[in-house]
Amino acid sequence: MRYRRGASAERELVKLLESKGFAVLRSAGSHKIDLVAGNGKEYLCIEVKSTRSRKLYLPIEDVEKLVEFAGRFGGRPVLAVKFVNVGWRFYGPNRLEHGEKSYKIDLETPFMTLDGLLGKQRTLEGVL
Structure with missing residues (x-):
């Protein structure tokens, strides 16, 4: 069940990124990262998680693999978490707190929204 929910979340995020003008490659199975997305200007290396819980624990080595791959690839490492019944939230690994494991x-x-992640967040500056 977890695999299906995770794969479904990955496919959902692929569609969201494509709607924002990104080309997206999904790496099925347990590899270093789940998605690679780019639009010719920006490249994202994304680890996707989905949970029904209010919290999620990620092994330090999984996050380190993501950061290492993104560095070699020239992309930005991103953790994308879909909290079921809440929605998508995006995190930069360098902003997360971690314990021993x-x-x-x-x-x-x-967190960042998808538009915030992509630098398309609207502000009220100049409106008020």
Whole structure:
């Protein structure tokens, strides 16, 4: 069941990124990363997680693999978490706190929206 939910979340994120003008490659199975996305200007290396829980623990070595791959590839490492019944949240690995063995992400962890991640977040500057 977890594999299907994870694969479904990956496919959903592929469609979202494609709708924003990105070409996306999905790496099925357990590899270093789940998605590679690019639009000719920006490249993202994405690890996708989906959870029904209010918190998620990621092994430190998984995050290190993502950061290492992104560095070699020339992309930006991104953790994309779909909290079921809440929605998508995006995190830069360098902003996460970790313990001895894992990173913890919960609903209180500061995050970016997809538009914020892509630098398309609208602001009210100049409107008010």
